[in-house]
Amino acid sequence: MxxxxxxxxxxxxxxxxxxxxxxxxxxxxxxxxxxxxxxxxxxxxxxNAGARALASSKSNVIALMVPLRTDMYVPVMMEIAIAVATTARAHGYDVLLLTGEEGAPAVRRVTGSGLADAMIVMDVELDDERLPLLRAGDRPSVLIGLPADTDQLTCVDLDFTAAGALCVEHLAGLGHRDIAVIGEDPAVYERHTGFAERTLDGLRTRARDLDVRLLHRPSVGGYDAMAATLARIFDERPATTGFVVQNESAVEPLLALLRQQGRAVPEDVSVLAICPDQVALQASVRLSSVSIPAEEMGRQAVERVMAKLQAGGEGGVRLLAPELTVRASTGPVSR
Amino acid sequence: MxxxxxxxxxxxxxxxxxxxxxxxxxxxxxxxxxxxxxxxxxxxxxxNAGARALASSKSNVIALMVPLRTDMYVPVMMEIAIAVATTARAHGYDVLLLTGEEGAPAVRRVTGSGLADAMIVMDVELDDERLPLLRAGDRPSVLIGLPADTDQLTCVDLDFTAAGALCVEHLAGLGHRDIAVIGEDPAVYERHTGFAERTLDGLRTRARDLDVRLLHRPSVGGYDAMAATLARIFDERPATTGFVVQNESAVEPLLALLRQQGRAVPEDVSVLAICPDQVALQASVRLSSVSIPAEEMGRQAVERVMAKLQAGGEGGVRLLAPELTVRASTGPVSR
DNA sequence: GAGAATGGTTGAAGCGCTTCGAAAACATTG
DNA sequence: CAATGTTTTCGAAGCGCTTCAACCATTCTC
Missing domain, CATH: 1.10.260.40 (lambda repressor-like DNA-binding domains)
Incomplete structure (x- = not known):
């Protein structure tokens, strides 16, 4: 050496x-x-990295806490992680991979030991146990996602409330009056993950404004579950003509089942998804969708961390504006 | 502090x-x-991690190089990564996330700087530029995947050759004589990624032994591509009754198209997948499959790294035996 | 009960780097 | 050309830890 x-x-x-x-x-x-x-x-x-870290008290490493659960769409997580790693490298930083499972002790360990100079946390819950530690702020941190109380926190996320609103607007604009929302796995709501609830908020508020009837159904992925969910929906609201799907693993089952029931998309029913572009494009019908800008979120998180490390960084919440792309799965309601 | x-x-x-x-x-x-x-x-x-690393010349970090490409099934990568992180933590190690994009320089940087004590490399190509460095072996390393020459290397992987053979055996045992193989994205083969070619090897060899006709077609994911591929297959081999699919994003399109063509699974055609159990279970037909033991691979890779760090570890290739689970997508060929 | 073996504790050196204050070298000016 | 300023280089301290050799206090052995 x-x-x-x-x-x-x-x-x-x-x-x-x-x-x-x-x-x-x-x-x-x-x-x-x-x-x-x-x-x-x-x-x-x-x-030598160790000697450097010791002498300068900077490790040139940022920690990334990813959830280890798999009830959320994994490719999005991965894309964020890769974007974080790539962007960090561009700034001369390496990335330490932490699993969310370790929770608050991991935060303490990493910040306490000087293993990392800063921290990016994905998949925060509304009232996350790690928040007090991050707020205490021995080290800069950025959240990807939004907890209930964002005071003293730096957050980056898609504006899911606006995304929800946008979905309703689009469908209402096409004349749909009865909209069903296929949501994430119930576990996601039970955990009070911010994004799911915020989407729902946006959907409901705008639905009320625009006089649209909304039915929300969380759903685990897969065909059987989707079949049951769909049956219940049409049972309860036979007039349903619009679907908003916020659950990647429900997209394809939904489309297949609709097809099977002889309901044409978008002639009979419209389907609008909140999902990564890749999913929207690979589906059996090219889906109109509000995209999840995973890469952008990862990049922004790193940029904000860097800003904070250089002491010029400001805290606060930065929400990315949702973008709706109209493809082949939504159309005017048929009389 | x-x-x-x-x-x-x-x-x-x-x-x-x-x-x-x-x-x-x-x-x-x-x-x-x-x-x-x-x-x-x-x-x-x-x-303090830096001081420790300096004094003991051990960082208690292992580096994990993940591919940044997305033409392979991402959840598998993620599952491996998570398993690596979790297992490493159980041994008191942290994980540094490197993207494959950085290639050999990243290997040099990390081993040279003592940032990590060892390295796990995913998605090695048959003749990977990083191999000479890993062989030189300043630091222990373990590959997940198999390059062409494994001399002086430590590797963990599913025995894809055996997996391929197993697939042919299963279908041949059910009476299928004409089998089509839906492979990975052509880019995967062009890159000479080991696992794809080894699977093909296993398929072909056993097909020859068992007097089965095999047609191999790489395929990008998605419906349109799959439709074209499928048409070509039935055009060329109308007697095809068995499918082996090694491409997660082709599974659902294939099933949908078969359904659409009025070919019942498994009555008219059998479909056998090489994919993670989760994919097999979430598909519209519960798929018979050879599973990809992602978690097991990640865990084993770490265990072997640990063994090498404690100087008791031996090199060499360790292949995990494939396991075929029969579900609802394969059955005897109809006369 | 002397000497050896054992267990528990310590001081000091040193890991490889950063950084501060000061010296050295050079250039500029009246 | 002495005095001053500027640029370049250096020496030394110190970052927080590990680890070695050495020491002291017990306990064991014959």
Whole structure:
């Protein structure tokens, strides 16, 4: 293992000079700079991360807490995680992967040990046990998702309330008066995950405004469950002509069942999804959808962390505006 | 930030004693041990990771390189990643998330800097640029997947060759003589990812043995592509009665299209998938399948890393035996 | 009851780096 | 050319921990 001292000796300068060449925190003459850089290359020097962290009390690592549950759509999580890792690298940071299961102790451990300089937390619950620690703010943190009380917190998320409203607007604009909402797994609501409830809020409020009847049904994924759910819906509201789906694993079963029942999409019923574009495009009907900008969320989270680390960063909530793309699954209601 | 020295002072012992209490590397009297542990708790002490890494030249971190491509089934990747993180934590290690995109330089950076003590690499290609570095073996490494030359390497993977063979056996045993294989995205084959080719090997070899005709068609996911692929298959081999699918995003389109064409599963055609159990269970027909033991792979990879870190670990390839579960999508061929 | 073995504890060195204050080298000015 | 300013380089301290050699106090052995 090559050390700074060896590089210094090889280049005929002192250790501190090498350090300053590396960090650029002091001006170095062009000559020595090049000499040092050549030595670094020739010796294959890599600064020791531990020593660096110790001396500078910065680890150049940010921790990412991902949920380990699988009742939410996994590709979205993964896309966020990848975006976080990629963006962090672009800033010279590495990413430490933490599972949400460890909860608050993990937060304490990581911030306490200086393993990471900052933390990004995904899938926060409305009243999450980790919030007090993050608020205490020994280290900067950014949440992806929105808890109930965002005071002193920095959050990034899709504006699900607006997304819900947008869905109702779109369908109402097409003349739909009875809309069924196929929601996430009941477990998601029971956990009081923010996004699910906020979507519902947006849906309901706008439905009231626009005089639309709304029926909300959480649903686990899969065909059997969906079949039962769908039967109940048409039983209760036979006039239903519009569907809003916020559950990736319910999309395809819903479409298949509708087809099977002889209800054409979008002629007889319209289906609008809140899902990643990829899902909307790969479905058996190209779905009109409000997209989940996973990558954008991951990137923004990192950018905000960086801003906070450089002390210029402001807290507060940043909600991404939802975007609705009309594809082939929604159309005017037939009389 | 509380330091070891402060704990020592608080407990009325020397710093080294505290260190030994923490590491257990020397015997400590019960009395002082308890006194130290109380001080640690009272002061809320967390050892500084950087200082530890520096002094002991072990970071207690293992790096995990995940592919950033999305042409493979993401939930499997995620499940492996989570299993790795969870298992690593159980051994007192943290996980650093690296994207495959960074390639060999990332390997150099991480091993060179001592950021991680070991490395787990997912999605290796048959002739991967990272292999020479991993073989050089400054640090222990474990691959999830199998390159062409496994010499001096430690690998964990599903035995895809056996999986392929198993598929043919099962279908041949049911009387199927013409089998079509719906493969991964062509890009996967072009990249020469090991598992896809090995599966094909197993399929072909056993097909030859059992006198079964095999038609292999890579396929991107989605309905349109699948429709075209399926048409070509029945065009070329009208007698096809069995399908082996190794592409999660082709499963549902295939089932839907078969249904649409009036071919009943499993009465008219049998469909056998190589996919995670969850996919097999959530499909519109409960699929007979060879499961991808993602979690098991992640766990095993970590266990092997740990073994190597404790110097007792042996290299070599460990292949997990495939398991075929018969569900509702395969049956005897109809005359 | 002297000497050896054992268990418990300590002080000090050092891991490889950053960073501060100051020295050295050079350039600028009256 | 002495005095001053500026740029470049250096030495040394110290970050918080591990670990080695050494020490002291017991207990054991014959």
């Amino acid at each position: 090559v050390t700074l001292a060896e590089v210094a000796q090889h280049a005929g300068v002192s250790a501190s000079t090498v350090s300053y060449v590396l960090s650029g925190k002091r001006s170095i003459s062009l000559g020595t700079k090049e000499r040092v850089e050549r030595s670094i290359r020739e010796l294959g020097y890599h600064p | 509380v330091t070891l020295a402060e704990v020592a002072q608080h407990a009325g012992v020397s710093a080294s004693t505290v260190s030994y209490v923490l590491s257990g590397k020397r015997s400590i009297s019960l009395g002082t041990k308890e006194r130290v542990e109380r001080s640690i708790r009272e002061l809320g002490y967390h050892p």
